[in-house]
Amino acid sequence: MRKIYVIGIGAGDPDHLTIQAVKALNRTDVFFLLDKGAEKSDLIRLRHDILHEHIRHDRGYRLVEARDPERDRRAGGADYSPAVDDWRRARADIYERMLTEDLGDDECGAFLVWGDPALYDSTLGILEEILERGSVAFTYEVIPGISSVSALVARHRTGLNRVAGPVQITTGRRLAEGWPQGVDDVVVMLDAHQSFRHHMDKDPVIHWGAYVGTEDEILVSGRLSEVAGQIEELRSEARNRKGWIMDTYLLRRDRDQSD
Known part of the structure; x- marks a missing residue:
């Protein structure tokens, strides 16, 4: 039976990997990597750095790369969910082919997932879809990782929530629709x-x-009225320079503004 590890590799620093993740790396025969194009070649390089840093055996391993399908990022409103569904199906087709053609029946493969596989990542859902198709049989194990959320608050030396208070993790699309009810602390991704x-x-x-945990890391903290312009300027410059950006932020409103 084929075995798959879904390994959370943290927010960019090779030291983010847990001992459990390192052990899984060293049991893996084939690593599956998705190439996101020249602009995001840093993401592939960081994965190579992680393998070089943490694999200790000399029996060798294989790398299987495929081009990540493009997603229609212009889709919005009622078209957003269908666009995401189409993209996930295209990814599932690629994963299914790699598992069938590039992983032996008794071998172990791994997907190296940015951050934590359980937080705003599609890998687990895609693997379940492939199993439902019934064309290839495998088992899989999930290795948790340090998310960009955990890395962010650690770098800012603050807590994710306040005493006895809830915190909500949401997306920029949802935040644009309104501040979540019943919470004062909101983490925003994507x-x-x-x-x-x-x-x-x-x-x-x-x-x-932005780029938390990497050599390009940028951090800003303060009242939104004082730093919003700085963040927008830094974000635009970094995206133009690198061709991509990954950023996360925590908003913490005064409690007397609660709903």
Whole structure:
């Protein structure tokens, strides 16, 4: 039976890997990597760095790379979910082919997932879809990783929540629709449009970070009214320079503004 590890590799620092993850790396025969194009070649390089840093045996391993399918990022509103579904099916086709053609019946393969596989990542859902298709049989194990959320608050030396208070993790798309009810602390991921701008009236504290855990890391913290422009400028410059950006932020409003 084929065995798959879904390994959370942290937010970019090879030291983010847990001992459990390192042990799984050293049991793996084949690593599956998705090439996202020249602009995001850093993401492939960082995965190679992780393998070089942590694999200790000399029996060898194989790398299987495939081009990641493009997603229609222009889709919005009612078209957003169908566009994501199409992209996930295209990814599932690629994963299914790799598992069938490049992994032996008694071998162990691994997907190296940025951050944590359980937080805003599609790998687990795609593997379940492949199993439902019934064309290839395998078991899989999930190895948790340090998410960009955990790395962000650690770098800002703050907690994710306050005493007896909840925290919500959401997307930029959702934040643009309104501040989540019943929470004062909101973590925002996948925000391509700086949706914090919709909440300048609340003037929360923002803890923002881009490329957290990498040599390109950028951190900004302060009242939104004071640092929003700086964040937008830094974000635009970094994206133009590298061709891509991954950023996350925590918004913390005053408790007397609660719903």
